[in-house]
Amino acid sequence: MRKRVIASVTQEGWKKIPHVSYVYEADVTKVYEEFKKLKASGRYRGNITFNTLLLRVIVEGIKSAMQLNAEVRYSSFLISGQMTVKDKININMPVLLPDGGMVTVNLRDMGNKSLGDMAEQIESIKEKVGSCDMEASLLKVGLKDTLRNLQRGKLGKVIGRGLGIVTGHRRSAAGTPKKKQGIILSREVLDQGTITVSNLGAAVKGTRGRVALLDIIPPQVCAIGIGVLQEEPGVYLTEDKMTRIGIRKVIPFTIAFDHRALDFGEVAPFINRLEEVFNNTEIIRTW
Template sequence: MPTDVVMPQMGESITEGTITKWLKKVGEAVQRDEPLFEISTDKVDAEIPSPAAGVLKEIKITEGTTVTINTVVCSIDEAGSASAPPASAETAATPAIDSSTPAAVDLPSANENPPENSAVQPSATEAPGTEVLMPQMGESITEGTITKWLKKVGDSVQRDEPIFEISTDKVDAEIPSPVAGKLTEIKVAEGTTVQINTVVAVIGGGAAKPAVAPAKPATPAAAPAAAPTNAQASEGGRIVSSPLVRKIASDNNVNLAQLSGTGASGRITKADIVGHLEGGAKPAPNAQPSVSAVQSAPATTAPVKAAAPAPQPGELVPMTKMRSIIAKRMVESKQTSPHVHTIFKVDMTRIVKLREREKNKYEQRNGAKLTYMPFITRAAVQALRKHPVVNAAIQGDAILYNRNINIGIAVALDWGLIVPVIKGCEEKNFLGITRSIIDLADRARSKKLAPDEVSGGTFTITNAGIFGEQFGTPIINQPQAAILGVGGLNKEALVLTDKDGQDTIAIRSVQRFTLGFDHRIVDGADAGKFMSDFKAYLENWSEDIG
């Protein structure tokens, strides 16, 4: 009798889990307690062992799918029955939902137009195509916009290779292929918004059909070669780079195949192409380096000298999906919360000297650059501990005092703004916050954030001071109660009073911070106390930075 394997509960508060990887294929033998699949929850990542010995008979849930606890995810034939279908080349790459249906999460809706030549049934030896669906990128997400196809009909794709880009209310992301094969059909054109679980493409399953609309190649076409010449070209024939890099390359007639990427898996970064345009990049080596598990190169702030041409006066340029969402959210926030702002001037001299003294040793010791943002974040966390109303939110006629301190850090992108969230900041030390900030910012710029990494924030920090402004009056990120704006760091003359009451004038490093708060829930006195404690923590810094 088959044994059902369920999604386990990995903690008292855990209600769901995501299957991130299957470690066995349908038809393979498994031993009791042998790792069967990997899951990820909001608390842990874990390998889940098999509850019985036998043969993996059926996989019901595909990789990347989130299900509630106790959902049946697969079944094991304890008798080792030979009824399990043998794994074909395609099923070896990805588990099938069911051995008798195409490998897709959902079947097409009843009102969907039948495919051409629907009367012709596939032969017994012809595997059906794998339908690629518009994924659900978060619990509240109901639709997504396809912003760019990275492959065109007829192209070969590798499993987990990005095939299209989407934009939703929460994130912009590259969507990987669920299987290896050939892209035979594109059903949804670029710029189209569709509901989740809509079939947007088909991989394999017969002759290629024309795309719905002419799909542009992801990168400028390179001259044919007998073998790839660099690490980028080796990954399924695709040059690994971000949309921004490809746009810069297209605008400047740069053949990306001639560049050597420094990012993860040979990805060409913005820094790589900027260096090439400035004449500092080296040609790609002929030998193909092995792909190693290295971290992405830190994002550069160097300006792109040859960027896309600016819009001309009088030109009407449609908003991008992200820009239209930002516009809508900003208007909603101003209509929802009565905004009040208070500005404090903070003497950062102590921290500036500490950073200058320790930054080289810190990077050598921890592999992370020492910036000012972890200092600011830690000070905010300590102040939020003492003043939980600033970390709260309004729900109807009640106030929700959040259990955790989840700090959102605004990241400016070349195509918009995104706010990844560091969860559980009250449990992290200085080094933990440093690493989280670097990791989330890097993945935000390369469109690698998961939906839950841009939701659930309880307080936001936005740093516009890097552009030179003294201070700003930021808009609250709903449904939060407050947002902290970081101003520029500059040297100023300050009057200092010693313990004897004597005044002197000294050159100090000064920074202005603005707290924008919702006056429905946070009073002026609460805001003032919060900022006073925040200021004192920074000016009298005594914490070990690790």
């Protein structure tokens, strides 16, 4: 069931969306040092990880470029469409399952949460995912999506998806040994968000490389990938504005966007805000 869902949404995205991708290489040396201080301070109740801090930085960037947090409905037949910017930042984030697979969860209203609140929500969802019955959860959400499409009059899509859900569930049930049933995740956890952020570095720690392109899941217009933290030689400015060469901590951020809805002019404020935060770490002390 999980693979069928992924295949469906990614195929739709690549058929309809003209993807553009940009890799922004961020010097996160200062932020990493600030993170260690925050971690040692005992200020937060939950487990504050560097990945959670990076997600909070990305949210700050999205606030400066809210057109990335939008959905687009476009008709190639009519050569027209509509783009709707969303007020709340609901982040779709892939999470590792106990069996090594991945599922995308919805981190809701991240734009109005503190760093500590974000960490608690992420930990809570990871605990739920770790003890859930994923096949049953996806089946439940799929059936609700089918009913929603029926209400919108999309009969062809309803028939095709309905048949796929039923036959796919029977095949997976027939070929999988019975196991103790876990909790059923709510639609709120698995529903479509407003933008996707993938922490690719967490899945391939200790490697080198950059992600060239990401899937954009319609009707979203943007997907962001956090790469692997790396140490590289680089030029930087000291506190007294002197130029130095040294070992820096660098993370590549991949930004893929729908060229029907966005161009680089809308993406630039996002990158500029990230650059500002990474170079002025006192900002994160207010989170």
